């Protein structure tokens with residue numbers, strides 16, 4: 559029972575209606591491996607979700623980039639899990655480092671969000687990752703384990719969770735983790751899941767890598783045994799996203 563390769567495109571706070579339509583056209587025209595081989599999810603800003611969902615090819619799915627930590631109500635500016643469910647949005651990204659670091663989302667707050675979103679039936683891409691300072695201090699594994707633990711403390715069923723390892727120093731910097739660096743942290747995360755949750759969860763949860771992934775480096779990264787896919791930022795707005803999706807073929811022939 560293999561882990562299906564997963565490629566997410568995080569469009570972040572980018573796009574106009576025209577640009578969004580153009581990106582979707584490129585995706586719709588792209589020749590990619592079948593859904594049995596790769597699961598593709600794109601995440602436009604909230605306001606474009608209905609548009610993207612309505613024009614996107616049916617074998618690709620959409621994700622929100624965030625959602626509120628509990629039931630909706632008097633929380634100005636927030637979007638609840640219930641609203642996403644109402645719009646038939648199947649996925650949500652939670653705990654992206656830009657939200658952790660710029661908006662001050664703590665491990666516990668992220669864990670609460672993951673648990674609430676799952677309880678409403680959403681599938682979650684949960685992000686973890688260390689800063690450069692933390693890596694240089696030798697605390698990478700400790701940091702990602704603590705971020706994962708805050709989720710594990712609140713979640714019992716991991717079926718609908720994809721774990722995204724996104725080292726902060728690699729995001730938007732062009733400084734991609736080497737395949738060995740990515741593999742090392744992914745295997746440590748899997749070991750953590752094995753020891754602290756269950757061998758079954760460790761064997762089945764997909765751990766994807768994010769941070770300066772592009773069409774030129776995705777194949778080699780995909781060749782690592784514990785790299786089950788990618789969460790792509792900048793390159794997900796470009797035609798090379800198709801090449802990144804195609805790197806799933808590496809696993810098929812492995």
Ligand SMILES: O=C(CO)COP(=O)(O)O
Nearest residue numbers: 568729730769770791792
């Ligand atoms: O943050 C990311 C995806 O969530 C990665 O961004 P970049 O691919 O632009 O480095």
